[in-house]
Amino acid sequence: MTSRIREWLxxxxxxxxxxxxxxxxxxxxxxxxxxYTLGMVAFAAFLLQVATGILLLIYYIPDDKDAFxxxxxxxxxxxxxxxxxxMHVVGSNLMVAVLLLHVSSVFFFGAYKKPxxxxxxVGALLLLTTFAFCLSGYLLPWSQLSFWxxxxxxxxxxxxxxxxxxxxxxIRGGDKVSGVTLNxxxxxxxxxxxxxxxxxxxxxxxxxxxxxxxxxxxGTEEERPWLTFRHEDHPDxxxxxxxxxxxxxxxxxxxFVVMFFIIAFVPALFLPQDSLTPADxxxxxxxxxxxxYFRAPYEMLKLIPNRFxxxxxxxxxxxxxxxxxxxxxxRKHNLLKRPLLLACFLGTIVVWIGLSIWxxx
Amino acid sequence: MNRRRFLKALASLxxxxxxxxxxxxxxxxxxxxxxxxxxKINVTFPKGEIPVGSYKDFLMGGTPAILINRGTPGFVALSxxxxxxxxxxxxxxxxxxxICPCHAGTFxxxxxxxxxxxxxxxxxxxxxxxxxxxxxx
Amino acid sequence: xxxxxxxxxxxxxxxxxxxxxxxxFHKEFFHPEKPRVEKEVCLVCHDSDLIKPxxxxxxxxxRKSWHYRNDVSCQNCHGGDPNDAAKAMLPASGFVGTxxxxxxxxxxxxxxxxxxxxxxxxGHGKALMATGKGPNCVTCHGAHDIKKANIDLINEKxxxxxxxxxxxxxxxxxxxxxxxxxxxxxxxxxxxxxxLISTGDEEKDLFRTQAEYRTLFHTVDVTxxxxxxxxxxxxxxxxxxxxxxxxxxxxxxxxxxxxxMLLFLGLALTLFFLSRxxx
Numbered sequence: 001m002t003s004r005i006r007e008w009l010x011x012x013x014x015x016x017x018x019x020x021x022x023x024x025x026x027x028x029x030x031x032x033x034x035x036y037t038l039g040m041v042a043f044a045a046f047l048l049q050v051a052t053g054i055l056l057l058i059y060y061i062p063d064d065k066d067a068f069x070x071x072x073x074x075x076x077x078x079x080x081x082x083x084x085x086x087m088h089v090v091g092s093n094l095m096v097a098v099l100l101l102h103v104s105s106v107f108f109f110g111a112y113k114k115p116x117x118x119x120x121x122v123g124a125l126l127l128l129t130t131f132a133f134c135l136s137g138y139l140l141p142w143s144q145l146s147f148w149x150x151x152x153x154x155x156x157x158x159x160x161x162x163x164x165x166x167x168x169x170x171i172r173g174g175d176k177v178s179g180v181t182l183n184x185x186x187x188x189x190x191x192x193x194x195x196x197x198x199x200x201x202x203x204x205x206x207x208x209x210x211x212x213x214x215x216x217x218x219g220t221e222e223e224r225p226w227l228t229f230r231h232e233d234h235p236d237x238x239x240x241x242x243x244x245x246x247x248x249x250x251x252x253x254x255x256f257v258v259m260f261f262i263i264a265f266v267p268a269l270f271l272p273q274d275s276l277t278p279a280d281x282x283x284x285x286x287x288x289x290x291x292x293y294f295r296a297p298y299e300m301l302k303l304i305p306n307r308f309x310x311x312x313x314x315x316x317x318x319x320x321x322x323x324x325x326x327x328x329x330x331r332k333h334n335l336l337k338r339p340l341l342l343a344c345f346l347g348t349i350v351v352w353i354g355l356s357i358w359x360x361x
Numbered sequence: 362m363n364r365r366r367f368l369k370a371l372a373s374l375x376x377x378x379x380x381x382x383x384x385x386x387x388x389x390x391x392x393x394x395x396x397x398x399x400x401k402i403n404v405t406f407p408k409g410e411i412p413v414g415s416y417k418d419f420l421m422g423g424t425p426a427i428l429i430n431r432g433t434p435g436f437v438a439l440s441x442x443x444x445x446x447x448x449x450x451x452x453x454x455x456x457x458x459x460i461c462p463c464h465a466g467t468f469x470x471x472x473x474x475x476x477x478x479x480x481x482x483x484x485x486x487x488x489x490x491x492x493x494x495x496x497x498x
Numbered sequence: 499x500x501x502x503x504x505x506x507x508x509x510x511x512x513x514x515x516x517x518x519x520x521x522x523f524h525k526e527f528f529h530p531e532k533p534r535v536e537k538e539v540c541l542v543c544h545d546s547d548l549i550k551p552x553x554x555x556x557x558x559x560x561r562k563s564w565h566y567r568n569d570v571s572c573q574n575c576h577g578g579d580p581n582d583a584a585k586a587m588l589p590a591s592g593f594v595g596t597x598x599x600x601x602x603x604x605x606x607x608x609x610x611x612x613x614x615x616x617x618x619x620x621g622h623g624k625a626l627m628a629t630g631k632g633p634n635c636v637t638c639h640g641a642h643d644i645k646k647a648n649i650d651l652i653n654e655k656x657x658x659x660x661x662x663x664x665x666x667x668x669x670x671x672x673x674x675x676x677x678x679x680x681x682x683x684x685x686x687x688x689x690x691x692x693x694l695i696s697t698g699d700e701e702k703d704l705f706r707t708q709a710e711y712r713t714l715f716h717t718v719d720v721t722x723x724x725x726x727x728x729x730x731x732x733x734x735x736x737x738x739x740x741x742x743x744x745x746x747x748x749x750x751x752x753x754x755x756x757x758x759m760l761l762f763l764g765l766a767l768t769l770f771f772l773s774r775x776x777x
Binding site for chain 1: 386387389390391392394
């Protein structure tokens with residue numbers, strides 16, 4: 001039966017050649033490791049967000065009068081609404097965690113270097129798009145936490161002279177967060193960002209495939225003159241299908257395990273008390289903090305005693321992040337052979353974690 | 362049955378079960394929700410039982426409620442559950458208001474908050490006069 | 499590369515001005531609203547060293563109170579104009595000042611109507627109104643440092659001021675079981691909330707039952723309390739049913755999630771072994 005379908009497709013689209021070139025003859029380096037699957041895991045996480053998001057969309061009401069109550073109904077009255085809502089909340093946090101690991105491992109393996117600079121830049125834009133998803137999605141339940149965390153973040157652009165206030169008003173749809181902001185963020189979250197992310201993702205995957213997978217440099221070094229385009233082959237590597245695909249499948253299954261561990265045992269991990277109270281513009285809760293992935297930048301802002309300087313610094317850091325392949329021109333891929341950069345890399349991670357923990361108090 | 366076939370079969374079984382474990386909730390979520398069982402609860406009183414200016418305490422599907430004859434503006438039926446913390450409001454005939462004994466939340470006879478801590482108006486039930494009877498709900 | 503190190507060093511040298519900056523930061527980024535109760539003009543004098551030493555501690559006590567947490571301000575109890583210093587303490591603005599002991603029940607009864615009514619009909623209330631001597635609200639609950647009411651306000655020290663502790667002991671004993679049940683249900687509802695189960699109706703029912711029960715106590719009539727206890731216990735039993743349903747739902751959700759987690763764990767292991775063979 002399946003062979004008959006295969007023959008039917010073969011005659012029409014040349015299925016065999018497609019499978020061979022894209023899956024079985026496509027080879028990955030022998031010394032590939034788990035970290036290489038993280039990109040795919042992140043994309044699977046994104047698809048899960050879209051699927052659960054669409055289900056929530058059936059019952060969610062994007063208006064400041066009804067939003068909170070509609071979420072409460074999803075959690076308590078809609079059959080299994082709680083399941084998909086919690087998957088969406090936990091998934092959004094796990095996706096960011098996976099992405100941060102993915103970025104760190106790409107950095108560690110020097111996979112952003114020539115000829116892969118563009119892949120990194122597109123990847124950085126993907127990360128920023130994901131953060132935009134997080135920001136816009138956070139407001140939608142219209143809880144105290146949503147409202148006040150968004151108030152802080154949307155006030156940040158006002159630090160810039162001249163354009164700051166205009167930018168903040170544009171984002172918020174007014175001079176403070178209100179139902180108008182909710183409408184905008186909803187349109188962004190559901191209408192614009194998914195397509196932006198998918199577009200960037202398509203370019204990202206195209207680049208990875210076109211240029212070829214980089215081999216982990218811990219051991220092998222590759223030096224060659226850069227005169228013409230050459231797709232990076234691994235003729236003695238392992239077939240992408242079934243080897244790497246099954247590795248990705250294992251990692252995706254583990255992603256689900258972590259997600260459901262959290263849903264089963266600590267369902268309120270990402271939903272503290274303030275997220276269970278409806279938004280009250282007249283009443284600021286005592287401890288407003290952004291979500292964990294924004295805590296380090298938030299704490300950094302609190303430490304620098306000048307608003308403009310603090311934000312300008314963050315913009316500079318983001319620019320450095322996006323343009324890193326153009327700043328690090330060393331040809332050495334192996335990070336372990338570059339002690340200074342390795343120290344900075346580890347130092348950044350430590351500082352990030354430190355600031356995040358500090359920002360939790 | 363060699364090891365590979367066993368593992369493949371196991372993977373298929375687990376995969377299908379996982380799919381089913383999501384398919385069932387998905388189906389339930391997409392199916393129309395049974396209309397909230399606030400069904401057709403009606404409570405009827407003879408008009409004569411409640412002369413102008415007086416009231417009647419009753420239960421509206423489990424919720425303590427009050428029916429007041431306001432005279433010219435007609436009958437009104439409101440939930441007695443104060444929207445602050447849940448105490449039952451009492452009718453003050455002299456001031457023509459409903460007051461909560463817990464923190465003095467005060468409502469007018471349409472259920473709107475006049476003063477005090479309550480955040481929302483009292484829930485209101487529909488009232489109709491059919492012949493000699495007053496029907497609530 | 500050359501930028502990263504100096505930047506990291508910059509952050510490592512934490513600014514000593516951080517403390518003051520945090521306040522400025524909050525003002526700049528939050529514009530948090532000062533709580534309404536802190537904006538009243540009364541505090542300008544009463545929370546400063548202008549005021550006599552014997553009154554100096556009052557705002558601090560009030561800030562620790564349950565009233566403060568629930569947005570009850572100076573003006574809410576003492577009247578007067580909360581915005582205009584000139585009119586703040588004029589009788590014409592409704593200012594009543596410090597109530598005399600006999601006026602305390604009416605003072606607190608402005609809001610706590612139900613309790614005032616029961617109190618005035620009680621032995622305590624009658625004694626106070628007739629003789630000017632007797633326990634009023636402040637005797638047990640304090641004036642500004644008012645804490646959330648609990649059964650240990652009935653204690654030997656307080657209740658043997660005028661008579662033996664015996665009768666208070668009997669009263670406390672008859673209240674004890676019901677109070678414990680209420681606390682149990684309250685804890686149950688808290689757990690449900692933490693498990694993201696909505697409990698709005700049960701919470702209102704419980705608060706109402708507890709409020710009515712405590713109001714009843716103020717009659718200090720042990721016979722009445724004992725009579726009504728059965729009725730209250732029935733109401734609590736009904737709430738208990740709702741809470742149990744909530745726990746059932748919580749357990750179901752947990753079991754469902756664990757089931758899916760184990761499924762995927764099995765899947766991950768199976769796929770892992772499968773992938774190894776295909777090398």
